[in-house]
Amino acid sequence: MSVVNFDLITKHANIEPAAIAYLQRSNQEHYANLSVKWGDTVIQADAYAVFHSTARGPAKGGIRMAEDVSLEETRRLAELMTYKCALTRIPFGGGKSGIKINPRTIAPEVRKMLIEQYVRHFGVFLAQGTYVPAPDMNTGPAEMATIYGITQSRESVTGKPVRIGGLQGRDEATGYGVAAIVKNAVNGILDKDVRGVTIAIQGFGNVGKWTARLLHEAGAKIIALSDETGAVYMEQGLPIDDMVNIRLLDEANLPAIDPCDVLTMPVDVFIPAAINGVITADVADKTQAKLIVEAGNDPTTSEGDQILFDRGINVIPDILANAGGVIGSYVEWKQAKSGSIITKTETYHTIESHILGAYESVIKTAKQMGISHRLAAHVIAVNEVVESMRDRGWI
Numbered sequence: 001m002s003v004v005n006f007d008l009i010t011k012h013a014n015i016e017p018a019a020i021a022y023l024q025r026s027n028q029e030h031y032a033n034l035s036v037k038w039g040d041t042v043i044q045a046d047a048y049a050v051f052h053s054t055a056r057g058p059a060k061g062g063i064r065m066a067e068d069v070s071l072e073e074t075r076r077l078a079e080l081m082t083y084k085c086a087l088t089r090i091p092f093g094g095g096k097s098g099i100k101i102n103p104r105t106i107a108p109e110v111r112k113m114l115i116e117q118y119v120r121h122f123g124v125f126l127a128q129g130t131y132v133p134a135p136d137m138n139t140g141p142a143e144m145a146t147i148y149g150i151t152q153s154r155e156s157v158t159g160k161p162v163r164i165g166g167l168q169g170r171d172e173a174t175g176y177g178v179a180a181i182v183k184n185a186v187n188g189i190l191d192k193d194v195r196g197v198t199i200a201i202q203g204f205g206n207v208g209k210w211t212a213r214l215l216h217e218a219g220a221k222i223i224a225l226s227d228e229t230g231a232v233y234m235e236q237g238l239p240i241d242d243m244v245n246i247r248l249l250d251e252a253n254l255p256a257i258d259p260c261d262v263l264t265m266p267v268d269v270f271i272p273a274a275i276n277g278v279i280t281a282d283v284a285d286k287t288q289a290k291l292i293v294e295a296g297n298d299p300t301t302s303e304g305d306q307i308l309f310d311r312g313i314n315v316i317p318d319i320l321a322n323a324g325g326v327i328g329s330y331v332e333w334k335q336a337k338s339g340s341i342i343t344k345t346e347t348y349h350t351i352e353s354h355i356l357g358a359y360e361s362v363i364k365t366a367k368q369m370g371i372s373h374r375l376a377a378h379v380i381a382v383n384e385v386v387e388s389m390r391d392r393g394w395i
């Protein structure tokens, strides 16, 4: 099922059935069985690479490594990338990869060999420039360095370590964009200053940690955080500066709470920054947040989304809120192509101008059409992709 609702979108945009037929299916879907010999055993993992649309440019999207990866999930995430790039006017299409394995159960050497296998199977697309991968859940600069080590092409992958062609500011790019959106939405929607607003975040990985750090620096109170190992809570605000080097929250010597409570507690802003589908109908019914900013991909089920809309809870959708990562990736790709060196300040500036430009359009469209921010974002993004399909004579 598509991540966008074409029945609703066509009430607000003139989109021909041929365009919908294109967008309802992925452009390409590839499967590989990654097999690695480890001691006396063979470790196997299903791997998918899905390119949803290349109408606006090469398919762009991260590689996720998790036990619950599936073709269906990879498909949805690839589709989200198409619309994220279109909404923020980044000249990429949408893609995604998934490797189905629990990374905590394998040795680091196996992890590296699986990535090498991934490149062996899908490297042709990276070499052609059809698909440009990046980090996603449980992959990061180390895995991107392995990929670059094989392709030997800096523009074939983004999210690399800075010393080998990575971008200054890419590590925090997604969190930087989320923080920029939160500050603007707190001002414009909640009519408050970010100083002193209370925030709960699910996920303390790349996105969750950077979002927490940057909003804490801006004066917000991060009162609750959760990850796959547990959750911590302090009414007066968590000591984020002291938590930067904590890998998993069960290592933190801080007051613990039930991770489920983080999803529904009374806060100004709730930020899901971990897994898909956490804001179910039940969570949407119980949430006491005034604003939800989707830092993770696809965190809200369609039932949950309807309930949030009916309850008048403002949601800033994933394709807008977490676009800082792909904007940073675009800057890194441009740096690789041109051979120039781009500073952190320039990266931040590009993220801010693209993400806040898109934010203004979404707010304005939602107001003019009397629709949710998510639907407004989808209307703008689908329109943009369809226009490029018209430009190319596909429809």
Ligand code: NAD
Residues within 6 Å of the ligand: 135, 136, 137, 138, 139, 174, 202, 203, 204, 205, 206, 207, 208, 226, 227, 228, 229, 259, 273, 274, 275, 276, 295, 296, 297, 298, 322, 323, 325, 326
């Ligand atoms: P990560 O692997 O660095 O961190 C994931 C975090 O989620 C970890 O803290 C992990 O413990 C936590 N987590 C996993 N299962 C959980 C559970 N059941 N309950 C609570 N916490 C759980 O991944 P990331 O890169 O930070 O990505 C997080 C989300 O942001 C994903 O949806 C990803 O697709 C999205 N995203 C990431 C980027 C990026 O640049 N990394 C860009 C855009 C969107």
